[in-house]
Amino acid sequence: MSQMNVPTATEFPRIAPVGIAGLLVSFADRLSEPANRAALALRAAIEAEGMDGIEEVATSLTSTFIRFDPLHLDHASLTAQIQALLDSQDWTRADLPQGRRHFRIPCVFGTDLAPQFDEAAAAAGLSAEAAIESLTTARPRVLTIGFAPGQPYTGQLDPAWDIPRQTALTPRVPEGALVVAIRQLIIFSAPTQTGWRHIGQTAFRCFRPEAEEPFALRPGDEISLRAISPAELERIRAEDRSGQGGADVEVIR
Amino acid sequence: MSRALIIHRAGPQVTVQDRGRPGLLGQGLSQGGAADPVALAEGAALLRQPASHAALEMAGMGGAFEVTQDTRIALTGAPMAASIDGQALAWNASHLLPAGARLEIGAAQRGIYGYLHLGGGVATDPVLGARAAHLAAGIGRALGPDARLPLGDDPRTEVGLTLDPEPRLAGGTVRMTRSVQTGLFDPEVLERFQHTAFARDARGNRMGARLEFAGAPFAASGQLSILSEVIVPGDIQMTGDGTPFVLLPECQTTGGYPRIGTVIPADLPKIAQAGPGVFLRFVVIELAEAVEVHRRHMAMLAKLPGATRPLLRDPAQMQDLLSYQLISGAISGHEDVEQGD
Numbered sequence: 001m002s003q004m005n006v007p008t009a010t011e012f013p014r015i016a017p018v019g020i021a022g023l024l025v026s027f028a029d030r031l032s033e034p035a036n037r038a039a040l041a042l043r044a045a046i047e048a049e050g051m052d053g054i055e056e057v058a059t060s061l062t063s064t065f066i067r068f069d070p071l072h073l074d075h076a077s078l079t080a081q082i083q084a085l086l087d088s089q090d091w092t093r094a095d096l097p098q099g100r101r102h103f104r105i106p107c108v109f110g111t112d113l114a115p116q117f118d119e120a121a122a123a124a125g126l127s128a129e130a131a132i133e134s135l136t137t138a139r140p141r142v143l144t145i146g147f148a149p150g151q152p153y154t155g156q157l158d159p160a161w162d163i164p165r166q167t168a169l170t171p172r173v174p175e176g177a178l179v180v181a182i183r184q185l186i187i188f189s190a191p192t193q194t195g196w197r198h199i200g201q202t203a204f205r206c207f208r209p210e211a212e213e214p215f216a217l218r219p220g221d222e223i224s225l226r227a228i229s230p231a232e233l234e235r236i237r238a239e240d241r242s243g244q245g246g247a248d249v250e251v252i253r
Numbered sequence: 254m255s256r257a258l259i260i261h262r263a264g265p266q267v268t269v270q271d272r273g274r275p276g277l278l279g280q281g282l283s284q285g286g287a288a289d290p291v292a293l294a295e296g297a298a299l300l301r302q303p304a305s306h307a308a309l310e311m312a313g314m315g316g317a318f319e320v321t322q323d324t325r326i327a328l329t330g331a332p333m334a335a336s337i338d339g340q341a342l343a344w345n346a347s348h349l350l351p352a353g354a355r356l357e358i359g360a361a362q363r364g365i366y367g368y369l370h371l372g373g374g375v376a377t378d379p380v381l382g383a384r385a386a387h388l389a390a391g392i393g394r395a396l397g398p399d400a401r402l403p404l405g406d407d408p409r410t411e412v413g414l415t416l417d418p419e420p421r422l423a424g425g426t427v428r429m430t431r432s433v434q435t436g437l438f439d440p441e442v443l444e445r446f447q448h449t450a451f452a453r454d455a456r457g458n459r460m461g462a463r464l465e466f467a468g469a470p471f472a473a474s475g476q477l478s479i480l481s482e483v484i485v486p487g488d489i490q491m492t493g494d495g496t497p498f499v500l501l502p503e504c505q506t507t508g509g510y511p512r513i514g515t516v517i518p519a520d521l522p523k524i525a526q527a528g529p530g531v532f533l534r535f536v537v538i539e540l541a542e543a544v545e546v547h548r549r550h551m552a553m554l555a556k557l558p559g560a561t562r563p564l565l566r567d568p569a570q571m572q573d574l575l576s577y578q579l580i581s582g583a584i585s586g587h588e589d590v591e592q593g594d
Contacts (some may be wrong), residue, residue: 016433018486019515020543024433026301029480043279058279058483060507065278065483070544071551146481146507149282153481189281190391207281207378209392215280 013038014087015079021055021070023078026063026086027091029157031182034092035062036143040219041094045085053078059219060144061153097220100252102139105187105245107178107225108233109135113201115171120197121178132227133156135200140185141222148189150207150215154223165195175244178201178225185223200225202219203245205238213242216221222252256322256404258371258394260562261355264314266458268386268546269375270368273308277381278483278506285387285502288312288366288525291419291554295481298557299327299347299414305531306374306405307384309396311367311460315358318350318369324404326370326506329528331364331422346415346564364422364526373405389460389503392563398464406415417555429489429514430543433482437473437511446471446513446536451497453527459503462524463496464533470495473511481509487516495500499524517543519550558586 001190014099025042028035031226039059046057046066053073058065068078109132110117121131135147141155157180165181170193173179177188178200189206208214217223228246230238236246260267272293287293287310293419297304315333325347328335332344334336335358342348350356361367377384396402435443445468454463473479484490487504488500490510499516501524514537516524527533538546 017430017540018432018483019406020430020517020540020547022483026433026485031480054274056278058506060483061480063482067278067485071548075540075544106486144507145279145281147281147505148294149280151279151281190389194427194476206391214381219279 012114013091014080015086017075018065018250021067023066023068023075023082024063025066025082025086027107028062031061031143033156034152037094037096038091039064040097040108042085042095046082049085051081052080055252060146068202097218100218100220100222100251101225102222102250103204103217103247104224104226104249105202105247106228106232106236107200107202109200109227111230113230113233114178114198116197117199120199123197124160126160126241134160135185136225136227139222139224142217142219142223143184144219145215145217148192148207149209151186151189152206152221153184153186157185159183160180163197166197167195168206169193169195170198173198174201176204187223202234203233203240204247205243208243216243255525256320256373256407258309258324258375258402258404259319259321260398260400260402261317261319261448263316263396263400264311264360266310266312267314268315268388268400269310269377269393269396270385271374271383272305272311273385273502274381274383274387278303278343281506282381282387282390283484283502283504283506283591284486285390285392285459286383286385287368288501289330289368289421289522290445291319291421291522292366292368294557295317295329295345295418295553296327296368298561299329299345299416300325300370300372301409301411301414301558302372302374302407306370307377308368308370308375309382311358311361311369313365314360314369315369318356318358319354320350320352320371320404321322321353324350324352325407325409326333326356327368327370327414328358329370329418331361331367331528332559333367333378334359335359343415343564349412361528364514364528366526372409373407374404387503388395389505413564414561416561419553422526422528422531424523424527424533426534426536427520427523428543428546429487429520429535430517430540431537432512432515434473434479435514437479438471438513439474442471442473443513443537445469446497447537448523449534450496451533452531453524453533455529457501459501461490461498461500461504462527463492463498465496471497471513473513479509484512485510485515487518487521488512489514489516501525510521514543517546519546
């Protein structure tokens, strides 16, 4: 079984163990829409098959992770089962998940609430007006939920936004912060330090532990941003107790 | 009125912990749960109750506690000086804590995480299916003075049991398997990694332990271009400066730093419990062997209730033999054990 430890194949998809109780199916080593779509579709297919011994299935940007009980399901047979599933179709052409939704989220761009907006716009080679125009007309998709509870990685933005993370970390950005790097937007689910630039502030809570649906967003959902003033954000915060932050939601058909 | 635990004083990180919340990786929430799951199982065995019950985890320092009604307790994990109304208590043992008496638990003498288990378990309202505080996710909190925690019903009475703890407080060899990104490290780097003595940085927390060492950094090739990928507890991630960081139960669910391998679950408590002056060394084992070690580890945990025995007391140390036996209640090492959840 030791030859499974080090993946030698360079082609995708490839299967490799993660710890003693995980298998990772990678569809690409860089972000692409088809690889993200494939990861989501494989997750749905494995969940639908309901294989014995599988404890959870999750996705990151371009891979599907399977956690299982290694005392009841051995690596070789699980790998064979997953390989058979992989061979059964072209996963990069699979449909997106069912029940996707579009969240239209109010956001303050710039001001002292989001102090790195000007810097990020300059890095993208855009005027402030053009940057807001670009960010409010974009409709990025939730590619994965990860790092922290409910936290969405969305993309991809226009190539202009292919700006690197900062080398130094910002010590703390608040919950609801909109940050940008590498053509992706994140809305932070908790205060955190980060290398991404803080360009907007929302009242949207990605993680609501007390709510019936604690995780607001799912992979495949889409978001768009509506520019508002700091005064309006203040009003939303005062009136909204749901965590929705003034967002409208509609089902994508 | 139902039973409660009152906290009069608490160290900086006393939290409610159980086995955490598996199954929410896809929602960005790591499992969390006790930093030393073996200690959780040992406490459950000593109290003859399900290992799913929640206990108090005390990082480095205990506190002062009281119960509103007589309550069975057990102490496991990092040993701390403990006493009831001034009378010293054995660690790795179960005792009766009478209503109104003061339980004092001091600083860890070895290891990091000590555990106070209560008969019936801590019965706070579950969040997402568990009672464990997940501080990184904002679930629960570190308990402060005058916190009051409800306790579950306890159908049992036996106390005065002890067990020999599974050795895990003195560091030593930690077994790891190769993982998805091990190939990003040159074989010489992986070899040197296994011949290096590490000490845990004192700033570690429930998210992970940073390891200090002498020598050159452990760099991967092409480390900056790695796509953020799933993380599991036990992953050994190399931060930007080439320092290993072993991820623990409250880790983030994805990360972009390369990982040289993954510590097997059976040995992870050695990392969590590595205190000052303790050295750790890593050794790579094959996956098949790691699964076999895991099988033996899980079998060991399942047999813990049978590994308990009556706590022997030296009569000369007892101030009043009669009252001691009254408060200790019935002793039995052979009762049937409830199987949890």
